[in-house]
Amino acid sequence: MRTALLAIAVAGTLALPAFLDGEQLGIYVLTGLAAMITVGLSLLMGQAGQISLGQASFYAIGGYTTGLLTVHGTPPLFGLLAAPVVAAAFATVVGIGVLRLRGHYLAFATLAMQLILLSVLAQSDWAGGAIGLQGIPRFSVGSFEFSDDIQYAYLTWVCLAVVLVVARNLVASRAGRGLRALATSEVAAAASGVPVGRYRLAVFALSAAFAGLAGGIYACYLGYLGPASFPVLLSVEYVVMAVVGGLGTLAGGVVGAVVITLLVQVLSDLGTRPGMPSYAPSVLSYAVYGLLLVLVVLFLPRGIVPALTRRERS
Numbered sequence: 001m002r003t004a005l006l007a008i009a010v011a012g013t014l015a016l017p018a019f020l021d022g023e024q025l026g027i028y029v030l031t032g033l034a035a036m037i038t039v040g041l042s043l044l045m046g047q048a049g050q051i052s053l054g055q056a057s058f059y060a061i062g063g064y065t066t067g068l069l070t071v072h073g074t075p076p077l078f079g080l081l082a083a084p085v086v087a088a089a090f091a092t093v094v095g096i097g098v099l100r101l102r103g104h105y106l107a108f109a110t111l112a113m114q115l116i117l118l119s120v121l122a123q124s125d126w127a128g129g130a131i132g133l134q135g136i137p138r139f140s141v142g143s144f145e146f147s148d149d150i151q152y153a154y155l156t157w158v159c160l161a162v163v164l165v166v167a168r169n170l171v172a173s174r175a176g177r178g179l180r181a182l183a184t185s186e187v188a189a190a191a192s193g194v195p196v197g198r199y200r201l202a203v204f205a206l207s208a209a210f211a212g213l214a215g216g217i218y219a220c221y222l223g224y225l226g227p228a229s230f231p232v233l234l235s236v237e238y239v240v241m242a243v244v245g246g247l248g249t250l251a252g253g254v255v256g257a258v259v260i261t262l263l264v265q266v267l268s269d270l271g272t273r274p275g276m277p278s279y280a281p282s283v284l285s286y287a288v289y290g291l292l293l294v295l296v297v298l299f300l301p302r303g304i305v306p307a308l309t310r311r312e313r314s
Contacts, residue, residue: 017153025149029221031261032156033214036163038241039253040207043167045239046248047176048203049183051103054110055238057117058087058208060230062215064127067136067225076139080216087212088205095204099197114235122227132226139220152221159217160254163210167250170206179203183248233285237264240289244296246303255304263288 020028037055044050062083069079098109122130139146139155146152170176178199181189190196219225237260245256267288271281300307 013157014154017150020150020153022149025153027261027265028153029149029156029217031258032153032160033218034238034241034261035254035257036156036160036214037211037238038245038257039160039163039167039250040210041238042242042245042247042249042253042256043170043179044203044207045242046246046252047171047179047183048200049186050099050200050204051107052110052204052207053107053232053235053239054112054114055207055211056230056232056234057110057114058091058211059215059218059234060114060117060121060225060227061087061090061208062212063219063225063229064121064133064215065212066216067133067219068127070137070220071133071135076137076220077141080139080213080220083216083219084209084212087215088209091205091208092201095201099200099204111232111235114230114232118227118230128226130227132224132229133219134224136219136223136225138223139217146220152217156217159213163213164250164254166206167210170203171250175199175202180248233282236289237285240292244292244303246305246307249303249305252303252305259304260292 017025017028037059041052041055044052065083065086066076066079069082070076074082094113098106098113101109121127127133139152146155170179178189178194181192181194182196182199186196218229222229241256241260242253243256244259245254246252264285267284268281270276271284296303302310
């Protein structure tokens with residue numbers, strides 16, 4: 001039954017872009033990018049038990065890496081491949097100090113990391129400053145340029161498939177079992193021979209690499225990046241996606257991203273209707289995020305996917 005549902009979901013995902021118009025294809029691309037980031041965050045929070053409120057900072061690092069390299073003449077393919085590498089390297093350097101913290105201290109530290117990064121980008125001429133980085137070339141492989149939204153739609157979801165395969169192999173490996181033990185009890189995991197510090201740092205870097213890859217695609221797709229493209233609310237949004245879908249589950253990251261992205265679009269449309277104040281979209285987003293978290297904690301404490309899986313088994 002599960003295999004049949006997976007096959008239907010894959011077939012539907014591949015066929016859907018052919019039936020979407022320009023704006024809908026844009027939402028489709030952004031949903032795939034959000035799913036990439038949320039899968040990594042779900043691993044970090046659900047498998048390793050670490051909280052991050054700065055995942056959008058790695059999204060920004062990947063985007064600016066690709067943008068800066070391609071603007072200065074690097075082929076877009078190499079610029080995109082460099083994005084997850086640079087994001088993972090940055091996460092490794094930062095994580096050596098930050099991951100010594102626990103609980104809400106770690107959450108605040110990752111949030112501060114994003115605020116510092118946004119401040120640096122806004123004041124740096126090499127990054128375009130507050131105006132942003134403009135003129136980023138379209139993604140291309142050799143002489144073939146991705147000029148249509150439908151091409152970016154397939155590129156995004158192919159990359160998401162790669163991310164899911166990598167994450168699935170990690171979860172099924174010995175390291176994945178060590179991460180689950182770490183999330184349950186670091187003391188017990190360390191006593192069992194699990195290298196706690198190394199595993200925490202590795203999954204932190206891997207989740208950053210996923211976000212960096214998404215950022216690289218985002219840069220080529222829009223052709224423009226600015227500090228305002230990566231607000232703090234975006235990191236909160238990814239946390240909500242991971243929690244709603246189901247922490248620690250790969251399908252939960254995708255389901256949460258789809259549900260929240262579509263909900264954000266509905267709220268944006270509602271908040272921009274005539275007669276609504278300019279701050280309506282932000283207020284509606286914060287209110288709905290809070291309400292969703294309360295409802296999930298009360299009725300679906302493990303998220304949508306674990307709840308459906310448990311019902312299927314029963």
